[in-house]
Amino acid sequence: MWREILAGALMSVDVLILFSLVLYRKQIFTLAAWVASLHMLFPLIGYYAGTIVQTYLQYASPYLSGFLLSLVGLQMVLARSPKQAPLLSPYLLAIVASIDTFSVSISFGMLKVEKLLFILSSGIFAYLAVFIAQKVIYKHAFLNRGIIIKLAGLVLLVMGIITLRNI
Secondary structure (H helix, E strand, C coil), rough: CCHHHHHHHHHHHHHHHHHHCCCCCCHHHHHHHHHHHHHHHHHHHHHHHHHHHHHHHCCCHHHHHHHHHHHHHHHHHHHCCCCCCCCCHHHHHHHHHHHHHHHHHHHHHHHHCCHHHHHHHHHHHHHHHHHHHHHHHHHHCCCCHHHHHHHHHHHHHHHHHHHCCCC
């Protein structure tokens, strides 16, 4: 159960970062609902893709999912902090932010995490992340965006290593 909730929270880190770069004053509830629904749709598709891959690669899938999680985490740890504000509309930015959840959720599908809890936690955390990014991080800028990315990457890296160790 903790894996699903943690995975859902990690899916929303990109929302925190992207939506803390620009202030959106209009339709914040609609924007948050749009982001949350996309953060449930893309992981659901990725989850099923991971389940399909797992059936074809039954013996290799635990290694593959652990390796993919570790790579995504390592990439986030080594990534540079975003300093430039995105020039996209907020609704298009939400789609861009949600696409990467597809690839990460393939790993969770191969691990066969509890689908409903994973998808719901992804949506709930993404919904909350829009408000936190707009009302707290953007206005006060006391949280360093680079640190948020690196911490989330470290957690994904550790989850990947734990997956590989448990095989």
